[in-house]
Amino acid sequence: MTNFSKREQEILRRIxxxxxxxxxxxxxTVDFSQLxxxxxxxxxxxxxxxxxxxxxxxxxxxxxxxxxxxxxxxTGEIGTLAETDRYNDSISLMQIALHADMEYSxxxxxxxxxxxxxxxNSTGANLDKLTAxxxxxxxxxxxxxxxx
Numbered sequence: 001m002t003n004f005s006k007r008e009q010e011i012l013r014r015i016x017x018x019x020x021x022x023x024x025x026x027x028x029t030v031d032f033s034q035l036x037x038x039x040x041x042x043x044x045x046x047x048x049x050x051x052x053x054x055x056x057x058x059x060x061x062x063x064x065x066x067x068x069x070x071x072x073x074x075t076g077e078i079g080t081l082a083e084t085d086r087y088n089d090s091i092s093l094m095q096i097a098l099h100a101d102m103e104y105s106x107x108x109x110x111x112x113x114x115x116x117x118x119x120x121n122s123t124g125a126n127l128d129k130l131t132a133x134x135x136x137x138x139x140x141x142x143x144x145x146x147x148x
Contacts, residue, residue: 011059023056026139028118032066032130035120042127043081043119047139051112056140058087066093066133070125076135077119084119093120093135 028046035042049055058078066074074093079086118137120127 014057022143023140024143026141028137028139030118030135030137031064032068032127032133035118035127036130037127039126040122041119043084043117045115045117046078046137047116049114049116049139049141051114052145054142055087055116056142057138058140059138060088060091061136061138062091062093062096062133063136064132064134065096066120066130066135068122068125068130068132070129071122072124073122074127074130074133075121077121078137079117079119080114081117084117087116090121093133 026047030044030046034044060076060078062076068074075090076093077085077090078088116139118135122130
């Protein structure tokens, strides 16, 4: 078992609190090959938030550090195609760390289905030069509809 920092422990407490409510975690695992592109930016759809359901939180955890030939940095953001960092600030995927962003809690309810993406950005080389890396994403959504 990994020793978690105080910040990571607080994030895990938040997760446990959400799970006691009528909120469901949706887990997605994305590895480097799913973000591969002959460009420095690539994205992958990870979830569709149906209209009238609320998004309560997004947690990301790079479980295997991203690495590749000539790649000096890889960052990731969770959001929409139009607003790639809507649900979290840009995080390094080259470090194994747990990140949480919940500043939009209780406010994110769409009137139309909304696709949620992970967007990766690399420095030094294109994303198709990646040879390793995995990120786990937990998306917390309501089990009940909220009329908007």
